[in-house]
Amino acid sequence: MADGAALWRLAKESGNLDLNSSYSYLLWCRDFAATSAVARDGEGEPIGFITGYLRPDRPRTLLVWQVAVDGAHRGRGIAARLLDGLAARVGAEHEVICVExxxxxxNTASERLFTSFAARHGARVEREVLFDAPLFPDGPHDPEVLYRIGPLTPHLSH
Known part of the structure; x- marks a missing residue:
């Protein structure tokens, strides 16, 4: 739970994530810590994170909600290592076969992160619009395209 405030700041400073309330990041760190990951610097301060959850109707699917890395630490492969580590950990515990x-x-950085993840793990990427722009009630919003990556290869969960 202690990381919630830091995750909120990282999301806010990312410049490209939808910022949720600070309260939601505190809850996330309490309720979904097992399906999320935090990268830390040498002093133990959070410099990046991935939040995710197992889909209730598809418990072998890990949905990645947000990924952020502090601007001073970008370009070092932190997000890719976080994603690989999270998918391996959750995959081993829950037999995850798909990441969404x-x-x-x-958002080319996210596109590259997830398509390279799929390539590293021998998985296909399927894309479809999940939420079209008019569905968002709070003003202009780009559509959200669902990336479904799978099936994941068995070595991912070892």
Whole structure:
């Protein structure tokens, strides 16, 4: 739970994530810590995170909600290592066979992160619009494209 405030700040400073309330990050760190991961610097301060959860109707699917890395630490492969580590850990515990995320068109960093994850793990990537722009009630919002990555290869969960 102690990381909630830091995750909120990282999300806010990312410049490309939908910022949720600080309360939601505190709850996330309490209720979904087992399906999330935090990267830390040498002093133990959070410099990146991935939040995720197992889909209730598809418990072998890990949905990655948000990924953020502090600007000073980008370009070092932190997000890829977080994603690989999280998928391996949750995969081993829950026999995950699929990773899902949503990405807005034009978010090339996220597109690269998830397509390279799929390539490393021998998985296909299927894309479809999950939430079209008019569905968002709070103003202009790009569509959210669902990336479904799987099936994951067996070595991922070892």
């Amino acid at each position: 995320t949503t990405i807005t068109p034009g």
